[in-house]
Amino acid sequence: MNFLIAKNNYYDKFGGIFVPEILMPALQQLIADWKYYRRSAAFKAQFKKSLSEFAGRPTPLTEIPRFAEAVKGPRIFLKREDLLHTGAHKINNALGQCLLAKLSGKKRVIAETGAGQHGVATAAACAHLGLPCEVYMGAVDMQRQALNVQRMTLFGAKVISVNNGTQTLKDAVNEALRDWSASFEETYYCLGSALGPHPYPEMVASFQAVIGKETKAQCLKQLGGLPHQVVACIGGGSNAIGIFSAFIDQPSVELIGVEAGGKGNKPGEHAARFFADDVGVLHGCYTYLLQNADGQIMPTHSISAGLDYPAIGPQHAALFAAKRATYVAANDQEALAALKLLAETEGILCALESAHAVAHVMKIAHELPKENIVIINLSGRGDKDLGTIIEKS
Amino acid sequence: MPNRISASFKDHKVFAGYITVGDGDSVAIAKALIQGGVNMLELGVPFSDPVADGPVIQRAAQRALENHTTLFDVLEVAKKIRADSSIPLVLFGYFNPFLHADPAAWLPQAKSSGIDGILVVDLPYEEGKNFYRTCLAHDILPIPVITPVTSTSRLKIITRYAKGFLYYANHKGTTGVRSGLPADFSEKIAAIQSATHLPILAGFGISGHKDAQEILKHADGFVVGSFFMKALEDGASLKELTQIARGFLEERI
Numbered sequence: 001m002n003f004l005i006a007k008n009n010y011y012d013k014f015g016g017i018f019v020p021e022i023l024m025p026a027l028q029q030l031i032a033d034w035k036y037y038r039r040s041a042a043f044k045a046q047f048k049k050s051l052s053e054f055a056g057r058p059t060p061l062t063e064i065p066r067f068a069e070a071v072k073g074p075r076i077f078l079k080r081e082d083l084l085h086t087g088a089h090k091i092n093n094a095l096g097q098c099l100l101a102k103l104s105g106k107k108r109v110i111a112e113t114g115a116g117q118h119g120v121a122t123a124a125a126c127a128h129l130g131l132p133c134e135v136y137m138g139a140v141d142m143q144r145q146a147l148n149v150q151r152m153t154l155f156g157a158k159v160i161s162v163n164n165g166t167q168t169l170k171d172a173v174n175e176a177l178r179d180w181s182a183s184f185e186e187t188y189y190c191l192g193s194a195l196g197p198h199p200y201p202e203m204v205a206s207f208q209a210v211i212g213k214e215t216k217a218q219c220l221k222q223l224g225g226l227p228h229q230v231v232a233c234i235g236g237g238s239n240a241i242g243i244f245s246a247f248i249d250q251p252s253v254e255l256i257g258v259e260a261g262g263k264g265n266k267p268g269e270h271a272a273r274f275f276a277d278d279v280g281v282l283h284g285c286y287t288y289l290l291q292n293a294d295g296q297i298m299p300t301h302s303i304s305a306g307l308d309y310p311a312i313g314p315q316h317a318a319l320f321a322a323k324r325a326t327y328v329a330a331n332d333q334e335a336l337a338a339l340k341l342l343a344e345t346e347g348i349l350c351a352l353e354s355a356h357a358v359a360h361v362m363k364i365a366h367e368l369p370k371e372n373i374v375i376i377n378l379s380g381r382g383d384k385d386l387g388t389i390i391e392k393s
Numbered sequence: 394m395p396n397r398i399s400a401s402f403k404d405h406k407v408f409a410g411y412i413t414v415g416d417g418d419s420v421a422i423a424k425a426l427i428q429g430g431v432n433m434l435e436l437g438v439p440f441s442d443p444v445a446d447g448p449v450i451q452r453a454a455q456r457a458l459e460n461h462t463t464l465f466d467v468l469e470v471a472k473k474i475r476a477d478s479s480i481p482l483v484l485f486g487y488f489n490p491f492l493h494a495d496p497a498a499w500l501p502q503a504k505s506s507g508i509d510g511i512l513v514v515d516l517p518y519e520e521g522k523n524f525y526r527t528c529l530a531h532d533i534l535p536i537p538v539i540t541p542v543t544s545t546s547r548l549k550i551i552t553r554y555a556k557g558f559l560y561y562a563n564h565k566g567t568t569g570v571r572s573g574l575p576a577d578f579s580e581k582i583a584a585i586q587s588a589t590h591l592p593i594l595a596g597f598g599i600s601g602h603k604d605a606q607e608i609l610k611h612a613d614g615f616v617v618g619s620f621f622m623k624a625l626e627d628g629a630s631l632k633e634l635t636q637i638a639r640g641f642l643e644e645r646i
Contacts, residue, residue, distance in 0.1 A: 009519075018488060018515045020445040021538040022565055024547070164451060170442060177444040182566030185542075280489045281515070282442060294463045295493030296441040 001322070003248055003315050004205050004241070009198035012321055015314035017197040018281045023177070026184035027197055033104045034199050038206065043103060050095045051210060054128055055085045057092075059211075061218040061375070066345040073365025074372035077227075079215050079243060081379050082350055086121045086151075088380030089211060089239045094121035094190060095128070096207030101188030102129050108183070111190040112136045112176040114169030114235070115306035115353065116148025117380055118192030123157035125190075133157040136175045138167040141305050148384055166299045169309045173283050193236025194313035197284030201241075201313050208242025215375060216246040223373055231256045232377040233356040234327070235271070235306050237313035239379035248324060255324065257316060258360045260302035261331035267292065271300035272329040273312045274320055282310065287317040303332035303388065304352035306380075330359035336392055338362050339382060351380030352388065397481040397509045398534055398557040401433060402592040407558075407614025408605075408641065409433040409594055410621060411485060413453035415462025417625055420473045425631040426621065427478055429638025433594075434474065435512070435616065438467050438486030445514045447569030449619040452626065464494050468506040475507025483510040483536060488524075496524055500531040510534040510557050518554055525554060536560050541581055545588060552589040559585065561612065562597040569619045571598030574607055582611040605641045617641060 001012060009016055017027055037043040051057040059080040068076045081089040094111075101109050109131050113119030119135040126133035135152055139161050142149050152159050165171040173196075180189040194204040219227055230247055232240035234257040247253040262270030273288045280289050282297055289311035290298040302308040319325040330338070335352055338359035343349050350358060357376050368374065382389070401407060410431035412422055416439075423434055439457035443450065464486075471482050484503065491499075491513060503511075511533050516524065518537065525535035534557035539548060542565065552559070561582065563574055575581075578595075585593055595608045596616030608615040617638075624637050 016520050017517065018520055019517065020514050021517055021543065022445070022540045022562065024517055025542045025544065164448075165441065165455070174442050174444050178447075178567045181445065182564075184565075280493055282489065283444070284515070291489065291493060295490035296458060297489070 001318070003318050003324070004202070004209070004245055006198050006202050011314050011318035014285070014287050014317035015198055015201060016286050017284060018286065019197050019284045020181060022181045023184065026180065031199050033100060034203055037100055037103060043099065047096055047099055050099065050128065051092065055091045055095060056083065057210065058214045059083050061215060061222060064342070064346045067342055068365070070341060070345050071362045071365040073361065074368045074370050074374060076361060076365070076374045076376065078348070078376050078378040079211060081211060081239065081377060082348070082354065082381035086117070086124050087383065088117040088121065088351065089208060089242060090118045090121035090192060091124065092210055092242070093192065093204050093207040093238060094118065094125040097188070097190040097203065098122065098125040098129050098131060101190065102131060106188035107132070107186045109133045109188045109190050110136065110176050110179050111192060112169065112172035113192060114141055114172065114308060115304065116141065116145040116152070116384065117306060119157070119159070120148050120151045120155070122190050123152040123155035126157065127155045135159050136162050136172040136179070138162045138169060138172050140167040141169065141172070144305055144388065145384060169305065170297065177283070192238070194238040194241045194315055195236040195283065195285060195287070195311060201285070201315055204238050205241045205245060205315055208238050209245040211239065211242035211377065212244060212246030215243055219373070219375070226250055226253055227375045228372040229254045229256060229368070229374045230377070231258065231357045231361055231374065233258045233307060233353050233379060234312065234316065235309050235353065237316045239377050241313060241315050243377040244319070244325060255319070255326070256360065257325055257327045258356045259327060259329045260304060260307035260356060261329035261334070262301040263332050268299045269301050270329065271302045271307050271309060273310070274327040275329060285314050287314045288312050288320070303335060303392065304356070306351070306353040307356065328360055330356040334359040336389070339389065348378070349382040350378050351382050352385045354379045396532055396534055396557065397479065401481050402558060402613055405432065406609050407433050407594055409435055409614060409616040410638065411435040411437060411616055411618030413437040413439055413450060413457050413622060414467040414470050415439055415457030415460050416453040416622070419470045421631055422625065422634065423474045425634045426638050427480065429635040430642045431638055433481045433483065433614070435483045435485040435618070436467055436471055438464050438484060438490055440487040440490055443487060445567055447567040447619060449623045449626065450568050453622045464490050464499065468499070468503055468508070471508055472506040481509045482507050483512060484508050485512045486514065488513050488516045496527050500527060500533060504531045504533055508533055510536050512536040512538065512560060518551055529556065538562055539585060541565060541575065545584070548585060548588050552591060555591055558592040558594050558613070559589065561585065561593050561595045563595055564597045568597060570600045570623065572600060574604055579611045602641055602644050
């Protein structure tokens with residue numbers, strides 16, 4: 001089956017379009033626009049140009065031998081999405097969607113953001129393309145990521161504080177959807193991860209697939225073969241689906257997604273959706289999510305705002321159900337320790353989100369055959385997290 | 394026995410009231426509204442992430458959840474209202490709590506509690522085929538939403554599965570009190586009427602007698618939700634709520 005392109009809006013039994021009737025025409029229009037532009041030579045050429053000349057692609061594949069030695073592991077490489085403009089893989093998707101918005105004639109772009117990375121990426125992409133931008137952000141996240149709020153403002157975007165519910169990413173999504181249901185005729189909603197109603201997971205995965213394509217080509221060129229393990233952190237799942245995409249049909253490559261284990265196993269203390277093994281509908285799609293006995297969506301916790309979300313993208317749900325990828329969790333402390341070890345041994349400061357993937361490799365490295373090649377998708381850089389890192393140290 | 398919804402529209406114009414169950418004494422609130430002339434009730438099942446609702450109903454849902462209100466509590470409230478009223482009762486909510494409780498298990502209980510219809514905000518017909526079929530099998534009528542931007546072709550498909558009535562959302566955006574109806578309201582209603590014989594209940598943004606009477610010139614009924622919930626939030630007594638409801642039917646000076 002195809003885990004990247006939806007069949008009748010679904011990946012296996014996951015996905016769909018569960019939205020209020022008012023949004024159906026908006027999504028049908030988006031499906032039609034996406035279908036047209038994804039094949040348009042002009043769109044593809046402009047997207048490629050922005051990725052290389054504005055975002056800074058391709059990103060390198062960096063071997064980290066001193067880290068590998070410290071964890072008694074095999075050869076470990078980082079896919080350096082942290083080196084992209086605005087500091088994370090989010091810019092790949094933001095450029096793709098904002099270009100789609102511009103070419104399809106939308107006059108305004110809205111977005112939600114958790115850690116602020118998608119907000120910053122969208123604000124930058126909008127400035128780059130000359131589109132007005134408004135970003136919804138939970139009040140709690142605005143405090144945690146004050147510098148990113150400043151960056152969005154400098155890029156000319158308006159940041160709107162969301163004071164409802166848990167005041168984090170899921171509430172920012174709610175508010176963006178409310179805005180869009182009144183404004184969709186002139187407004188484009190730039191969703192930040194591979195989730196939400198169809199066609200968003202398909203679009204976002206397609207824009208992030210560049211990570212996987214580059215990684216695969218770099219492996220073949222630099223290492224003469226495919227990696228054994230590809231590891232990525234997973235909030236909604238866009239950086240993970242991006243790097244997995246090139247390896248899904250290579251059964252020898254083990255794909256591992258790392259969720260936020262948070263500060264404990266109790267409900268509300270983590271964002272490990274596969275751990276709870278429960279399905280339902282949130283934000284337009286049927287997928288694995290965290291809910292209570294009454295079907296109410298649970299609050300989540302993670303040291304990293306970008307992984308602090310109760311549902312997982314439908315493509316990952318399908319990969320999990322088909323056992324093509326495995327999903328594990330790393331907790332707050334493990335992520336923090338991994339971030340520090342990587343910084344000390346290699347001079348690379350990664351985002352707390354990406355540190356979850358590094359943490360899992362720390363755990364398994366000593367058990368892996370020495371000739372293995374492990375790739376970690378280093379989805380973002382850690383400058384934004386300095387406040388949290390200092391506070392928790 | 395025919396479904397109460399179908400019978401209701403045959404007899405009279407409908408004045409529907411929405412309440413978020415679990416925010417305050419819902420049975421008493423329902424009775425106060427009925428006393429004020431409400432002749433159909435929409436019983437809101439609170440959800441943690443109500444993307445189609447404006448701030449008033451969001452806050453009501455949050456309070457209801459703080460009171461640990463579940464779908465089964467809503468059915469209990471329905472049962473108590475049903476004990477001394479025969480007006481149609483429609484469940485109103487988001488899909489996840491309905492799905493999570495296992496429809497085949499709770500729908501029979503809903504029917505025996507006196508529920509006549511169900512409106513699932515985030516379940517368009519494409520996704521809802523199985524669920525709506527199960528509802529119909531228990532004589533709970535699936536009520537679809539039509540909006541100002543629903544195309545004629547989509548309207549035709551929706552009316553094929555719809556039973557009971559159509560819920561017309563007057564405005565784009567979320568629920569909440571607004572001032573006045575859109576200028577093209579009567580044209581929109583006429584367009585729907587030319588595609589279906591189902592009665593039309595109009596809602597979203599109705600703020601007083603004038604809107605209500607304007608709607609009744611064209612449609613078969615109207616719904617008031619946020620206006621009632623706001624009054625309760627602002628501390629209106631049940632007696633005052635009854636008066637507020639009456640105000641939608643009788644002109645005040």
